Amino acid sequence: MANTRRDLGLIALVIGFVLLASAVLGTLWLFREQQQSQRWVVHTLRTQEQLRAVLSDLQDAETGQRGYLITRDPEYQRPYIEGKKRLTVDLQTLRDLLADNPAQLARHDRLADLAQRRVARLDIGVGRAKDLSYEPGADMRGGVGKPLMDASRATIAEMLSAESQLLDQRIATVQRQAWQLSVWLILCLVATALLAWFATRNARERATAAITAGEALETANARLMEEAAQREAVEAQVRQMHKMESVGQLTGGIAHDFNNMLAIVIGSLDMAKRRMAKDPRKAEASIDNAMQGAERAAQLTARLLAFSRQQPLAPQALDANKLVGGMSELLRRTIGETVQFETVLAGGLWPAFIDAGQLESTLVNLCVNGRDAMPEGGRLTIETANTHLDEGYAASHNEVTPGQYVMVSVTDTGIGMPADVIERAFDPFFTTKGVGKGTGLGLSQVFGFVKQSGGHVKIYSEPGVGTTVKLYLKRHFGAAEQVTTVAHEGDLPRAKSGETVLVVEDEERVRQLSVETLRELGYSVVHAGTPNAALELIRSEPRIDLLFTDVVMPEMNGRQLAERAAAIRPGLKVLYTTGYTRNSIVHNGVLDHDVHFLAKPFTVAQLATKVRQVIDAEA
8 A cells, every 4th residue: 555655646746747848838839839820910911011002003103194194294204103113023022922822822913914914004105195196085995994903903902801811810810829828727737736636635645654554563652653743744734834825925926027017018019019100209118118117027037036046146345334335325315305314334344245236236125115114204324333143143043154244234213013024024025015016025135135145134123113124244354346337328338449249149139139239339249149150250250359158058058168269269358148047157156256247138338338347357
């Protein structure tokens, strides 16, 4: 029986993996089919537009000919001549679009014959008019020109009707595939739920069998074992409930926020596309909205990486007093005039070993939280100090290493937090703010960043009195470094004469965007989609000042490419980029000391500044 239960558990595990693989592959296949159907819809719309263009060409030619016949004014020949020229091109373009439809091709050939015959009749009229031998009404008495034009219109109408039917069918196909995708995902979800239920029942049966076997061996000992097993099961269930609650809250929050941001991006781009020709200003405003939505999505991704301690950090020795002082004006503008802002900076403050940009973001997050906790106004204080966390404190706080730290605290005189809220304050997507007023990722980002940096964070709060968040940052034994700032759009660093950048990126659209951006900044750019192609360019190009490469690629990763490139061209400078780092350039959450890195997604200003910084850096 025990072996049977174990076999059932193994079978359930195998089925689970099969379900997961099926869900992913099925979703990808259906999504690809839906994209293909959408492309066919666009193809049909283009065909209809081209048919209308052919009709317009014929009408322009006919109108111009009639105007010339009536007035003998050569100016009226212009639409006639231009209509003829466009007609030839538009008919060929239409034929290319209809290459997949034999029935429509036959109608096209009939239309092309009618159009050519109609144009020939128009040419006869124009020729006679030039020879002064044209008689008004001769064409009408002959009964040729108008029937040809009527037949052309009828053929075009027939083709438009056929394309409309195709459009309806293809739109129905897109809708059906969207429905199939939804049904497929629901079925996979139901199957997964049933499998989880079966696995849970199977696990309980095995636990019961183990307890029964223990009771059969020794009654007294079985009682103790049963009590221990029950306590352990309850604790495991509680831990599992907390874990599942956190996972559910995390996934639900991610789905909610990303759906909101995708709605902004997709909707704004759709509106921009519709407004592009009619109202460019409104189209530009829609594009700006899409950019804001994309930037919010990038910020959400960065916060999730920070919470999971997966973000690449570039720590340096810095003076926290100078950093806080430099941010004071920004923070005053951020928190508003109703909040009194002050700093208490310790003399002789030790340098802290920390990522400056992430620390700035952390302080902004904490100050915004403090401001929101004081709706009627109050006082916000940033304080720095040298401190020591001893063994006693470390014993009562997980992940704390005893030693010397630089303390940076943010204190507000707001509404404060009760103990149960403090316990959940660092949970992702947990927030006490109203709907739409907070993502619930600010404090979780702070927690992940400080922990990844080897520090410690602690909240002290009392309802009605206020809150203090203390950051304990690792002390650096040495001098602090100068913190550099990112350039703004108005003063982007640009290329110097002849500077060349090699861009290596396996994703074509991302590569093209990087190439266009660098060329906009004045750089000469060569690019490759694979590391091996990049190595060929390194061998053949006379000058390359910088290798700008993705990290995760087929054939070899970015670090391996850089090493081979250095063997071919010693001293070549390298700038890495990726959306998610692996251990090729990041170890223990920190960038290797010889690495220059730019995280995706990046702005033009960030790329311009980083490229200029790496090229100008001393070898």
